[in-house]
Amino acid sequence: MATRQELTAKQRQRLADFIAPFLVRPGSKVSLAKDFDPGFKAGLKNKKAGAALLEEGVRLLSEYQARLAAQDTWGVLVVLQALDAAGKDGTVRHVMSGVNPQGVQVHSFKVPSAEELDHDFLWRYASRLPARGDIGIFNRSHYEEVLVVRVHPENLDRQKLPKASTKGDIWKRRYREINDWERYLSDNGFRIVKLFLNLSREEQRVRFLRRLDLPDHNWKFSAADVRERERWDDYHRAFSEMLSHTSTEWAPWHVIPADRKWFARIAVGAVLVTTLMELDPRFPTVTKQQRQALSEVKRALEAQAPEGAARDPFERARRDAKTAAKSARGDDKPQRPATGGANASELGVERSE
Numbered sequence: 001m002a003t004r005q006e007l008t009a010k011q012r013q014r015l016a017d018f019i020a021p022f023l024v025r026p027g028s029k030v031s032l033a034k035d036f037d038p039g040f041k042a043g044l045k046n047k048k049a050g051a052a053l054l055e056e057g058v059r060l061l062s063e064y065q066a067r068l069a070a071q072d073t074w075g076v077l078v079v080l081q082a083l084d085a086a087g088k089d090g091t092v093r094h095v096m097s098g099v100n101p102q103g104v105q106v107h108s109f110k111v112p113s114a115e116e117l118d119h120d121f122l123w124r125y126a127s128r129l130p131a132r133g134d135i136g137i138f139n140r141s142h143y144e145e146v147l148v149v150r151v152h153p154e155n156l157d158r159q160k161l162p163k164a165s166t167k168g169d170i171w172k173r174r175y176r177e178i179n180d181w182e183r184y185l186s187d188n189g190f191r192i193v194k195l196f197l198n199l200s201r202e203e204q205r206v207r208f209l210r211r212l213d214l215p216d217h218n219w220k221f222s223a224a225d226v227r228e229r230e231r232w233d234d235y236h237r238a239f240s241e242m243l244s245h246t247s248t249e250w251a252p253w254h255v256i257p258a259d260r261k262w263f264a265r266i267a268v269g270a271v272l273v274t275t276l277m278e279l280d281p282r283f284p285t286v287t288k289q290q291r292q293a294l295s296e297v298k299r300a301l302e303a304q305a306p307e308g309a310a311r312d313p314f315e316r317a318r319r320d321a322k323t324a325a326k327s328a329r330g331d332d333k334p335q336r337p338a339t340g341g342a343n344a345s346e347l348g349v350e351r352s353e
């Protein structure tokens with residue numbers, strides 16, 4: 001079913017061209033610092049210049065999310081990864097601002113609990129996957145298992161793995177296991193959209209300072225974040241390796257330039273809209289047979305109307321709405337004199353038999 005919101009072929013091409021620079025080509029070797037510019041803004045001058053784009057993205061997301069939910073065939077998992085202060089929370093808030101909250105769940109992953117550590121490393125992520133028809137957002141994700149766990153190996157020690165499972169290159173093995181898991185999910189109708197918000201070291205410094213300087217931002221400041229900042233290069237190495245090994249045909253990574261929050265939000269919106277457009281979910285249509293069955297039920301219900309009640313009270317409301325729409329368009333017929341000539345049902349008078 002075509003809807004008002006459908007994009008033209010030209011608009012689709014523009015959208016595809018817009019997100020192309022963010023894609024990590026499967027099989028390519030990424031060096032984050034060299035290959036992706038956190039300050040990139042695709043020729044857009046400023047926040048104001050991008051406002052209409054963000055609005056358009058939010059509107060399209062809302063439309064497609066409704067269709068995704070109605071069709072109930074595909075699920076979408078959005079994976080958000082970033083260093084501290086890159087703007088994960090704000091991105092979720094802005095990009096998803098127009099969608100029906102019933103169809104979206106956000107999960108934030110923190111330091112694993114004792115129960116979580118008692119399971120395999122993908123267990124806690126697998127148990128929070130979106131259902132068909134839903135969009136699930138992982139704010140941090142299974143990728144922490146090859147990021148923070150790699151940069152701070154004491155996290156791995158806590159995972160209580162048997163010795164045999166820590167032999168060899170455990171990170172390469174985890175990449176493979178993650179790729180296999182994601183492939184399994186995508187084969188079964190779950191699309192995975194992976195977004196890495198790419199922040200520069202300088203912009204992170206500025207954002208930390210803002211958290212310190214503005215009283216209502218103080219709560220966001222954590223001394224641990226500044227300690228993590230000291231491991232910038234180690235994180236960048238881990239990110240680069242992760243992007244090189246886990247950007248696949250079935251679940252590619254997108255590196256989102258994040259030094260400008262407004263641009264990151266437009267970019268994330270554009271990637272999500274593109275994904276949903278590819279899935280192209282449709283509102284279910286009613287077959288001729290189903291419509292016939294519905295008419296029969298309608299007739300039976302109308303026949304049950306008690307004496308004096310409208311057979312179908314909604315018929316009148318529908319007619320009134322139609323008339324109102326017509327006169328709003330200014331194409332209502334010239335008024336007939338209000339004589340008894342008008343047909344009772346046109347005037348919305350209930351029939352009583």
Ligand code: AMP
Nearest residue numbers: 108109110111112140144145148149155
């Ligand atoms: P925040 O997102 O700022 O609330 O912080 C969550 C914290 O949980 C971060 O310091 C992450 O590094 C940490 N974290 C998330 N996942 C894991 C994990 N799998 N193992 C260890 N730490 C984690």
Ligand code: MG
Nearest residue numbers: 084085222225
């Ligand atoms: Mg934090």
